[in-house]
Amino acid sequence: MAALQQSTLKIVLGIESSCDETAVALVRADGQVLAERIASQDAEHRPFGGVVPELAARAHAERLAPMLKAVLLEAGVAIADVDAIAATAGPGLVGGVMVGLVTGKALAFAADKPLYGINHLEGHALSPRLVAPGLGFPYLLLLVSGGHCQLIAVEGVGRYRRLATTIDDAAGEAFDKVAKMLGLGFPGGPAVERAAALGNPKAVPLPRPLVGSGEPHFSFAGLKTAVLRAVQSGLHAPEDIAASFQAAVTDCLADRTRIAIHAMPEATALVVAGGVAANSAVRMALEAVASAHALPFIAPPLKLCTDNAAMIGWAALERMAAGLAPESDPQARPRWPLDPSAEPVRGAGVKA
Numbered sequence: 001m002a003a004l005q006q007s008t009l010k011i012v013l014g015i016e017s018s019c020d021e022t023a024v025a026l027v028r029a030d031g032q033v034l035a036e037r038i039a040s041q042d043a044e045h046r047p048f049g050g051v052v053p054e055l056a057a058r059a060h061a062e063r064l065a066p067m068l069k070a071v072l073l074e075a076g077v078a079i080a081d082v083d084a085i086a087a088t089a090g091p092g093l094v095g096g097v098m099v100g101l102v103t104g105k106a107l108a109f110a111a112d113k114p115l116y117g118i119n120h121l122e123g124h125a126l127s128p129r130l131v132a133p134g135l136g137f138p139y140l141l142l143l144v145s146g147g148h149c150q151l152i153a154v155e156g157v158g159r160y161r162r163l164a165t166t167i168d169d170a171a172g173e174a175f176d177k178v179a180k181m182l183g184l185g186f187p188g189g190p191a192v193e194r195a196a197a198l199g200n201p202k203a204v205p206l207p208r209p210l211v212g213s214g215e216p217h218f219s220f221a222g223l224k225t226a227v228l229r230a231v232q233s234g235l236h237a238p239e240d241i242a243a244s245f246q247a248a249v250t251d252c253l254a255d256r257t258r259i260a261i262h263a264m265p266e267a268t269a270l271v272v273a274g275g276v277a278a279n280s281a282v283r284m285a286l287e288a289v290a291s292a293h294a295l296p297f298i299a300p301p302l303k304l305c306t307d308n309a310a311m312i313g314w315a316a317l318e319r320m321a322a323g324l325a326p327e328s329d330p331q332a333r334p335r336w337p338l339d340p341s342a343e344p345v346r347g348a349g350v351k352a
């Protein structure tokens with residue numbers, strides 16, 4: 001574990017509520033997660049085939065307080081003993097973000113602790129350092145989740161340079177939509193991966209948008225449309241469609257990552273984070289790309305890839321160790337780019 005340079009080991013209480021996972025964690029500066037709880041809302045959203053923002057906010061509001069109590073009790077830590085409270089302040093579904101952030105503010109006020117409003121994407125970006133001893137800056141990060149698909153040069157804590165983003169959909173969103181088209185249920189990514197394991201990835205010819213174009217960005221809308229046509233044709237088994245789709249997404253991610261490696265020769269490692277990093281075909285392809293460029297490949301354990309609160313607490317610990325003061329009275333932000341100076345690209349930024 002990457003112990004941060006601090007005189008005593010600080011402890012942060014992290015809260016995450018930006019999408020459909022309610023999560024709380026107590027994290028220490030030596031990378032120990034003292035206790036954590038993650039409650040998924042799959043059952044609430046399943047009947048709708050996607051995350052319903054209003055239901056998500058209500059579920060966060062119902063669950064957060066008991067989870068906070070449980071985590072403190074399990075770790076044997078009193079709120080007075082934590083050094084700071086960290087809550088996701090965006091980007092995400094703003095109702096849910098407000099529930100977590102306001103809870104964090106109230107706790108911080110009552111216990112007289114600093115409050116860090118954390119960018120959820122920074123949580124993902126720094127999470128590999130929670131588990132990878134010696135992962136230093138700068139590294140190349142592929143952040144692939146339901147709302148994001150970006151390649152980022154992580155130059156230091158709070159220093160992120162966006163190298164590529166999606167011009168339409170995020171990769172995880174494409175997995176979710178394809179799962180819906182195939183009637184595989186919700187959440188989509190794991191369902192598509194399970195179906196793909198039973199299919200032939202070469203059975204259905206599908207496009208690899210932008211591959212070979214020299215353009216650094218991602219695009220998945222055309223691939224999604226091609227999958228819809230394949231489904232409607234009735235010519236293919238769902239497993240073959242799932243396998244062929246997963247292969248196409250994997251090829252796109254690997255190809256764009258290759259371009260980014262060339263654009264960032266100073267990178268010391270290739271790191272992947274976000275929910276889609278839980279996909280084993282994606283991991284294997286990225287590992288091959290990294291090894292072809294003699295770069296170490298770092299993928300956090302699955303639990304840290306999808307949304308969690310340990311990464312939010314950890315991001316605050318990183319900020320404390322880097323001497324970055326928390327913003328006073330942070331507000332919930334539906335959009336919050338990691339690299340505010342990045343040029344907008346066609347269609348991007350539609351999703352939080």
Ligand code: KG4
Nearest residue numbers: 145146147172189190275276278279306307
């Ligand atoms: O990071 P995350 O938990 O939440 C966001 O911030 O978006 O990512 C969730 C996304 C969903 O789109 C989900 O379908 C996808 O990650 N995902 C997967 C897998 N597990 C989760 N996609 C492909 N294969 C998986 N095994």
Ligand code: ZN
Nearest residue numbers: 145274306307
């Ligand atoms: Zn996320």
